[in-house]
Amino acid sequence: MTALREGQAVFEPQPSRQQSRSLASRPSAADSVFRRVSYAAGAATVGILLAVGIFLGMRGAQALSVARGGFLTQTLWQPEGGAFGIRAVLFGTVTIAVIAMLVGFPLAFGTALLLSEVVGPRVGRILVALVDLMAAVPSIVFGLWGVYFLQKEIIPVSQWLAATVGRFIPVFAVTGTDGRSISDSNFYTSSAFIAGLVVGLMVVPTMTSVMREAFSRAPDGEREGAYALGATRWGMIRSVVLPFGKGGVIGGTMLGLGRALGETIAVAMIISPLFAVNWEVLKSGTNSISSLIALRFGDASQFGLSALMAAGLVLFVVTLVVNFTASTIVARSRSGAESDG
Amino acid sequence: MPGGTSGSTARPVAEGPTGPRRRLRGATAVDVFDVLGAGAAAVATATLLFGKLTAMHGGIGWVVIALVAFIGFYALLASLHSTGEEIKDKVITVLLRTAGVILFGTLVFIVAYTLVRGFPALRHLNFFVQTMWVAGPQDPLSKGGILHAIAGTMIQIGIALAITIPLGLTTAVFLNEVGGRFARFVRTISDAMTALPSVVAGLFILAAVVQLVFHERNGVAAALAITVMMLPIVIRSADVVLRLVPQNLREASYALGTSRWRTVWHVVLPTARSGLATAVILGTARGLGETSPVLLTSGVSTVMNLDPLNGPMISLPLAVYNFVTSPQPNQVVRGFGTAATLLIVVLILFGLARRIGGRGPGHLTAGQQRAVQATSIRTAVRLDAYHHPPAGAPTAPSGRPEELPR
Numbered sequence: 001m002t003a004l005r006e007g008q009a010v011f012e013p014q015p016s017r018q019q020s021r022s023l024a025s026r027p028s029a030a031d032s033v034f035r036r037v038s039y040a041a042g043a044a045t046v047g048i049l050l051a052v053g054i055f056l057g058m059r060g061a062q063a064l065s066v067a068r069g070g071f072l073t074q075t076l077w078q079p080e081g082g083a084f085g086i087r088a089v090l091f092g093t094v095t096i097a098v099i100a101m102l103v104g105f106p107l108a109f110g111t112a113l114l115l116s117e118v119v120g121p122r123v124g125r126i127l128v129a130l131v132d133l134m135a136a137v138p139s140i141v142f143g144l145w146g147v148y149f150l151q152k153e154i155i156p157v158s159q160w161l162a163a164t165v166g167r168f169i170p171v172f173a174v175t176g177t178d179g180r181s182i183s184d185s186n187f188y189t190s191s192a193f194i195a196g197l198v199v200g201l202m203v204v205p206t207m208t209s210v211m212r213e214a215f216s217r218a219p220d221g222e223r224e225g226a227y228a229l230g231a232t233r234w235g236m237i238r239s240v241v242l243p244f245g246k247g248g249v250i251g252g253t254m255l256g257l258g259r260a261l262g263e264t265i266a267v268a269m270i271i272s273p274l275f276a277v278n279w280e281v282l283k284s285g286t287n288s289i290s291s292l293i294a295l296r297f298g299d300a301s302q303f304g305l306s307a308l309m310a311a312g313l314v315l316f317v318v319t320l321v322v323n324f325t326a327s328t329i330v331a332r333s334r335s336g337a338e339s340d341g
Numbered sequence: 342m343p344g345g346t347s348g349s350t351a352r353p354v355a356e357g358p359t360g361p362r363r364r365l366r367g368a369t370a371v372d373v374f375d376v377l378g379a380g381a382a383a384v385a386t387a388t389l390l391f392g393k394l395t396a397m398h399g400g401i402g403w404v405v406i407a408l409v410a411f412i413g414f415y416a417l418l419a420s421l422h423s424t425g426e427e428i429k430d431k432v433i434t435v436l437l438r439t440a441g442v443i444l445f446g447t448l449v450f451i452v453a454y455t456l457v458r459g460f461p462a463l464r465h466l467n468f469f470v471q472t473m474w475v476a477g478p479q480d481p482l483s484k485g486g487i488l489h490a491i492a493g494t495m496i497q498i499g500i501a502l503a504i505t506i507p508l509g510l511t512t513a514v515f516l517n518e519v520g521g522r523f524a525r526f527v528r529t530i531s532d533a534m535t536a537l538p539s540v541v542a543g544l545f546i547l548a549a550v551v552q553l554v555f556h557e558r559n560g561v562a563a564a565l566a567i568t569v570m571m572l573p574i575v576i577r578s579a580d581v582v583l584r585l586v587p588q589n590l591r592e593a594s595y596a597l598g599t600s601r602w603r604t605v606w607h608v609v610l611p612t613a614r615s616g617l618a619t620a621v622i623l624g625t626a627r628g629l630g631e632t633s634p635v636l637l638t639s640g641v642s643t644v645m646n647l648d649p650l651n652g653p654m655i656s657l658p659l660a661v662y663n664f665v666t667s668p669q670p671n672q673v674v675r676g677f678g679t680a681a682t683l684l685i686v687v688l689i690l691f692g693l694a695r696r697i698g699g700r701g702p703g704h705l706t707a708g709q710q711r712a713v714q715a716t717s718i719r720t721a722v723r724l725d726a727y728h729h730p731p732a733g734a735p736t737a738p739s740g741r742p743e744e745l746p747r
Binding site: 030322 | 398600665
């Protein structure tokens with residue numbers, strides 16, 4: 001099984017000894033089997049994703065060819081009637097994700113700094129484990145909490161926001177069809193605000209662990225240098241930790257955004273589906289692509305299903321772009337630290 | 342050192358009286374009182390605003406106002422005895438701690454809320470040993486249970502693991518040990534797969550497997566949907582673990598003339614064993630909790646179905662969704678009970694993953710270290726006996742590593 005078959009040279013005629021031997025190694029039989037099997041596993045993984053993409057594309061194209069440009073501008077979703085588009089659901093998806101980021105980013109950023117800079121190593125390790133644990137909590141648990149606890153507790157806050165901030169900033173206002181503001185609590189349930197809050201809490205653990213990892217990689221020498229120059233802890237964080245962790249902050253936020261865009265079950269439980277662009281985030285009624293799929297797949301015809309697939313394809317492309325940008329940024333911010341025992 | 346006379350360093354002796362030892366860490370009394378005072382003022386302010394002065398009401402609003410007031414009062418107190426940068430530092434530190442308290446408080450509260458609301462259902466043993474076949478929605482909690490959902494979850498996750506473990510780990514090995522342009526492409530693709538929204542994975546299985554192959558919703562379809570979600574997670578975390586295997590272990594193996602396959606099997610995989618177990622367990626925890634893929638693919642049933650190829654097979658997350666969409670209060674309690682069960686299973690799996698994979702590759706527990714030592718002593722004995730065959734006096738070799746022939 002040796003790579004170089006030296007014994008062969010003996011049987012060859014004399015002149016060929018002048019030529020240099022080939023040093024290329026020939027893998028053994030077991031090795032080539034191993035290579036082929038692992039190659040096949042890699043190919044199978046690629047195959048699954050390509051199958052998802054191709055299938056979605058092919059089935060979705062059927063619906064897209066009917067809807068054409070209307071797919072982006074139509075707010076209604078009546079595939080059987082021929083009028084369907086993702087304008088409202090895409091708007092709702094983005095609204096919920098933006099609210100989730102507004103809630104999640106400060107929490108994740110603060111907690112990540114707390115874990116890497118403020119608390120001691122022993123407490124830190126416990127809290128890091130807790131953050132990782134929270135990332136594994138099923139989303140339906142968050143959804144239950146959002147529907148049965150947060151919904152009724154947050155309505156007074158929504159009403160207060162609408163009555164004070166809403167007077168000056170139209171996004172926070174809650175108005176009826178006549179344009180006058182409403183304070184009835186029934187108009188404040190199932191809103192994009194509540195869904196965004198819950199999704200924001202769900203994605204915080206993911207964001208926190210990426211950011212904390214980036215922060216803890218800031219070199220000790222620079223930290224000590226900052227302290228030696230008389231910096232306070234915040235001064236050190238601002239001048240050393242944040243510049244080193246910038247990539248992690250951006251990348252972690254975008255990873256969280258990717259998850260927030262695709263979140264399904266918690267959103268589907270909280271919102272009441274509305275097929276119109278609703279700028280008033282505190283007001284009842286919003287929508288998202290993923291909850292549209294989850295709520296409509298059951299009664300969809302073949303064509304309705306392919307319309308849902310087109311919507312799913314759009315969601316996939318959006319999350320793919322967001323995630324790729326995120327992982328590129330995170331990877332670039334990492335130094336090529338290789339472990340060596 | 343040129344000054345050393347006998348080659349040893351002299352220990353400096355303290356001269357004169359030593360002062361009291363200074364505390365370098367911990368908070369001073371003033372710091373503690375700042376926090377306490379600001380806290381008391383914040384609670385008082387929020388209570389006044391909510392109870393007396395304005396019409397604001399509700400628990401969350403109270404907490405928000407109290408936190409904002411706390412930060413404000415703390416900044417005020419800190420500015421009384423500190424200057425410029427120091428105030429900023431203190432206020433920021435308190436802000437960071439507040440973020441931590443909000444996050445951990447909320448997350449612990451969510452878990453506790455689920456467990457408490459689910460407790461009335463969990464209290465009854467029949468919840469775990471009966472199916473919903475024997476109980477209607479309006480029956481009391483002492484009738485009916487979620488055994489069918491537990492069985493469904495176990496079957497589905499079993500099938501998913503049977504696909505994910507070999508495929509995922511082999512792919513991770515391929516990424517690390519074979520390499521090349523195609524491996525980089527596979528890594529990119531598996532990264533992209535983690536971005537796949539779970540509901541889209543479910544939609545794909547619904548259209549490709551349920552409609553084209555089985556013509557009905559069943560357990561295998563659900564298991565395949567879970568597989569599509571779990572596979573990239575397992576590949577990514579196993580890839581990271583394999584990358585942590587020290588390169589010089591591989592080089593040592595190759596230097597001994599080993600083939601690539603034997604290096605992977607005898608060096609790389611055993612070294613990374615605990616990390617790979619963690620990768621699989623984390624993937625399982627994620628797969629267990631996925632609701633939307635099974636919502637689209639498994640179908641809902643209230644009876645025990647152990648055949649994954651025939652008929653709908655419900656699982657725990659779907660049972661939660663199904664219970665809480667019912668208007669009956671008892672069904673909602675059952676939903677919370679199911680969610681609590683799911684949560685406990687996930688938490689146990691996660692604890693297991695931390696326990697197994699808390700250490701990096703090559704770091705052994707005391708027990709593992711003893712096992713490794715015992716193995717190497719046995720090897721030494723074997724080698725010793727091989728090199729010094731028992732000629733006249735067949736005494737038992739002492740087996741100490743020092744006696745190994747070099």
